[in-house]
Structure formats: structure tokens, C-alpha cells
Amino acid sequence: MEIVPAFARWIHFAAGITWIGLLYYFNLVQVPALKDAAADGTAAGITKHVAPRALLWFRWSAVVTWLAGAALLGPNFGAAFTLQPEFAGIGVGAWLGTIMLLNVWGLIWPNQKKVLGIKPATDEEKAKARRIALLASRTNMMLSLPLLFFMAGGLSHRAVFGL
């Protein structure tokens, strides 16, 4: 076992579980919880103490996941991203992960800063930011399904799916 790919894979999995786990937490738990909490006036506890911490781990674990994934691809990085047949499966996964990383830093985090009051915004701007952040987060949840299919399949994909 080569040491660099072994560590890169380990870090990629640990950071990826943190990232996608928090993504599922946001979509399956926090968004519906905030809706109920807003109704009984307890949303501040989540937006002040939970959401900023979750977003901190979320956005930085996304970066670590991508970097460890790039290290794991190593000399095959170009072959994966240009979808060379031997690396087509993992290449699609790598593209999806890259799009998701850009979504985190380009759409989710900048808009969540307005929603949570980290960056000043009017009520109208907050409402717009909330909608953009939700759709970007849901887009990432949607993309995570093919991402996991193409990344987590490994050798079984060759046997079962011919990839």
C-alpha cells in the first residue's frame, strides 16, 4: 500500500462524510426544524448557536474533501476530469464534487451569511438569499446521489455496470 494514496483516501472519506453528512443534516433536519422553530419563536437558538458552527465545518470539510480527492487521483487527475474511458466513472464523480464545492463557496455560504446576519442585509435581501441558499443546498443534495454512485462503486461498477 502506497502511503500517500492510503492517507489521501482516509482523509477524503472522513472529510467527505463530514461534508455530505452536514449537507443531509441541513436538508433533512435543520430546514424543517427552523420552520417549526420560527412558529414558536425559538429559531434564534438554531440560527445563533447551531447553524454557524455547522456551516463552518460544512464549508471547510468540502475543501479538505476536494483536496484529498485530488491527491488521491494524483497523476490520473487529468484523465479523470477529461473523462478518459478508464477513469470515466470517477471522473463524473470528480466533476460533480467540484460543482458541489463551487456551490458551497459561491452560493450557499455567501447567501447564508446574509440569512444569519453575519453580513448586513435588508429583509428583502435576506428572503432572496434564503431562497438561493435553499435551492443551492437542494441542488447539492440531488448531485450527491450520482456523486456517491460513481465514486463509491469502485471495482463493483466494472463487474455489475460495465463502467
Added chain:
Amino acid sequence: MKNPLDSIVGTIVSGLILTALLYLFLRNFIVAGV
């Protein structure tokens, strides 16, 4: 038409459809020539 990403079920169904489309794309246009 309602945005499927507005619901969790719609999001998951969209993800499954996208997985199938990407699989068919890879199978027929990328890997097929090898």
C-alpha cells in the same frame, strides 16, 4: 410547474433520475468505444 427541489422527495427523485442519465451517458458515449 413546481420546482422538484422544493421537496425532499422531489430532490431524491431528481438525483436518482440524474444518476440514471449520467450512467447511460457514460455507458453509451464514453466507455462504449473501448
